[in-house]
Amino acid sequence: MTDVPSARIRPATALDAAAIARAHGQARRETYGDRIPEDVYVDRECRAAGEWEQVLADPGATMTWVAVRDQEVVGFASVEATGPREVRPLQLRLLYVLAAEQGRRTGTHLVELAVGDAPCFLWVAETNTRAQEFYRLHGFVADGARQTEPGMGDIPEIRMVR
Numbered sequence: 170m171t172d173v174p175s176a177r178i179r180p181a182t183a184l185d186a187a188a189i190a191r192a193h194g195q196a197r198r199e200t201y202g203d204r205i206p207e208d209v210y211v212d213r214e215c216r217a218a219g220e221w222e223q224v225l226a227d228p229g230a231t232m233t234w235v236a237v238r239d240q241e242v243v244g245f246a247s248v249e250a251t252g253p254r255e256v257r258p259l260q261l262r263l264l265y266v267l268a269a270e271q272g273r274r275t276g277t278h279l280v281e282l283a284v285g286d287a288p289c290f291l292w293v294a295e296t297n298t299r300a301q302e303f304y305r306l307h308g309f310v311a312d313g314a315r316q317t318e319p320g321m322g323d324i325p326e327i328r329m330v331r
Contacts, residue, residue, distance in 0.1 A: 176236040176243050176275045178282055183225040185235055188242040190217035196244075196265035200297065205322035234283050236266070236275045243270040246283035256312070257330055259284060261291040280307050292316065292326040304329050 181189060194214040197205070224231055224247075236244035244266035251260050261284055266276045291309065293300050301311070314328035 173273055175273070175278060176238040176270065178234055178236045178275075178278055181225055181233040181235045181245065183222060185233075185242065186221035186225050187218045189225075189233070189235060189245050190214070190221050192242040192245060192267060193217055193221075193263075193265060196267050199268040200265070200300075201294070201322075201324070204296070204324060209322045231262070232283070234279055236270070236279055238270065243267045244275045244279055246279040248283045248289075255290065256314075256328070257288045257290040259287050259289040261289055264291075276303060277307070288331065290328055290330040292318075292328055295325040295327050301327075301329070307331070 194210070194217060197213070198210060225233060230250040230252075231247060232249075233245060233247040235242050245263065246261065247263040249260045249262050251258055261280070264276065264279060264283075266279070286308075289309075290312075291304065293304060295315070308331040309329035310331065311327050312330045316326050316328070317323050318326055
């Protein structure tokens with residue numbers, strides 16, 4: 170990849186909800202393709218802007234970062250302080266970077282800003298070996314826990330921790 174300046178990363182605000190929703194839908198489709206049924210994509214995309222508005226208007230224990238290039242959201246990371254009830258006190262709930270942005274270190278910068286070197290856990294699709302390798306490079310390891318995300322086409326997920 171040629172030398173391209175980094176995307177600008179900043180904390181998300183409620184004004185970013187629609188742009189994050191669009192990027193989220195596009196990145197999901199790029200990542201999962203036909204492994205998720207079309208009706209699931211459509212349902213999630215119809216509700217996404219409203220859900221993001223709620224999260225960003227009253228984030229509570231959730232913090233979201235957006236990566237912006239040419240005034241467009243090209244990636245985002247969302248983390249949640251989970252407290253003592255979970256395997257780690259911080260969960261990387263979502264990390265998506267558009268395919269055209271991958272390889273430009275945007276995902277790395279999002280992880281660095283969102284979780285730094287804090288003890289953290291995340292769930293990743295069992296078939297998404299590219300993401301798993303990315304997380305391994307950032308110190309995460311699979312701990313043997315599995316779950317299925319019913320709202321995402323029943324894709325099995327594995328938990329990674331550090």
